[in-house]
Amino acid sequence: MQLLFGKYDNDQRREKSVTGMKEALRRGYWVSKPPIGYERAIKDGQNCIVINKTGKLIKQAFLMKAKEGLSNTSIKAKLNSMGLRVSNQKLTHIFKNPFYCGIITNSLLEEGELIEGRHEALISKELFLQVNDIQSVNPQGYKVQLQDENLPLKQHIRCATCGTPFTGYEVKKKGLHYYKCNKIGCKCNKSAKTMHENYLELLKKYQVDRELIPVLKEALAGVYGEMNENNKKQSKLIQQQATETRKKLEDLEERFVFREIPKELYEKYSQKLKDELRTTEAQLAELDGPLSNHQKFIELGLNFSVTLCESWESANFMNKQRLQTLVFPEGVYFDRQKQGYRTPRVNSIFKLTSSLCEHYKEAKKEKTSLKTGFSNLEPPVGIEPTTY
Incomplete structure (x- = not known):
């Protein structure tokens, strides 16, 4: 009986505590x-x-x-150079x-309940909405x-x-759906259907035939090694x-x-040395975690490359965006003059696979060994963190 009443008292205290936190949150205090x-x-004593x-x-x-329209990967690299190391996932959560x-907003509050906090805002609400691409209906009715x-x-x-x-x-x-560049005076406005067709053509460049997997696996293992x-x-x-800089x-x-x-x-001079140290630490971060288990990485990447276009077409919104970022970590540029895409950076495994496929076609035409000329292929710098 005593144990039963003890549990009842604990439950009451817990309920009071939760109620108190809810009240504090509704008054704008973060708990x-x-x-x-x-x-x-x-x-001021508070x-x-x-x-x-x-x-x-x-x-x-x-x-x-x-303001600059940078990708999360680019922002992460800049933050690293300034001394703040965050993952892409953490950066997305921050935004x-x-x-x-x-x-x-808090799980203790009702769903969708928003409270004006008593803490100092880091950014304006307008900037927050701009970053999250949330806009009300504009004058054009879009x-x-x-x-x-x-x-x-x-x-x-x-x-x-x-x-x-x-x-x-x-x-x-x-x-009908459209994509648009919002820069005043740019006036680049394109049908979503056309943009998606062009994007699938771009992905096709990095899609491979299943029959090539065994030979590509062997070639990639050598390059990654x-x-x-x-x-x-x-x-x-x-x-x-870095050790020498710390000593200085x-x-x-x-x-x-x-x-x-x-x-x-x-x-x-201390500031100069600290800047040098940050630069070397950022460089180390780029090289961090060598791909020791590259065989598994290669196998996953090749199997994924076989159905690249189909995977993008059948995926939902979030998975499409994940796949896009996986293949093109810094996004793509649309060139309205050429009506096509430019890719500033491609994930190393897809870039290498595409190069090897081209090499295979040439080798097949000339009836030479696929292995000939592998040493001339340029290995990628760094390895993107890849999640399939």
Whole structure:
């Protein structure tokens, strides 16, 4: 009986605690650990949430996305060089979190319930909406949607003329969908049907015949094995460079402590050495995690390459976008002069597979061995994190 009443008391306390948290949230107070970019502090005798140094970098990430139209991969690389290491998944979560524009949402609240927070907003609501491509009906009568199954290439395509990411809209009266560059004066406006047909043609370049898998597997294993060895050597050299830079920084700090150099010189050269260290750490991050289990990676990549076009056509909105980013990590550019796509970067396995297929066709014409000339193929720099 005592145990039963004890459990009842615990349940009551838990219920009161949850009720208290809900009330605090509805008054605009965040009740758990604040997201990255914020920290708790005492200000004017009050416990509050303030923006820290990381928050200023996150604000830069929002601006890079909205104003420069950079891909998450490019933004991640820039943040790494500034000293903030985040994954693509984490960056996506940051961009979708309304906390950064001053809005609180929480699982303890009703679904869809939004509360104006008492914390300082990192960005404006307008910037948050711009990054998430949420717009109301515009004066032309076009309705722009965040997730429209008919417009999976939004933000993935950029205008080759001005670099602006394409948005999408539907002309409701006609039931037609279009992609559009929103840069004033650019006027690049294309039918979604045409853009999708062109995109499938682009994907076909990286699709392989199933019969080629055995020979491609052998060829790729050799290329990736060589690339791993090169990465290891390069990583060792960069680590040595980083060690030397840290030693120089320690020596400089020691000389400053013992007043052998003035503050001005210390600040000038310490900043220079710290910048060098950040650069070398960013380079190491690019080479991090050599592909030790490359056989499995190759097998997955080749099997995926066989049905590349079919997979994209049959996928839902989210999986289409994942596949697009997998093959073209920095998106693609649409050239309206040539009415086609340009690809700034292609995932290493698809790029290599395409090159090997071309080599195979040439070898077949000339009746020579497929292995001839493999050494002339240029190995990719770095390996994209690949999830199938």
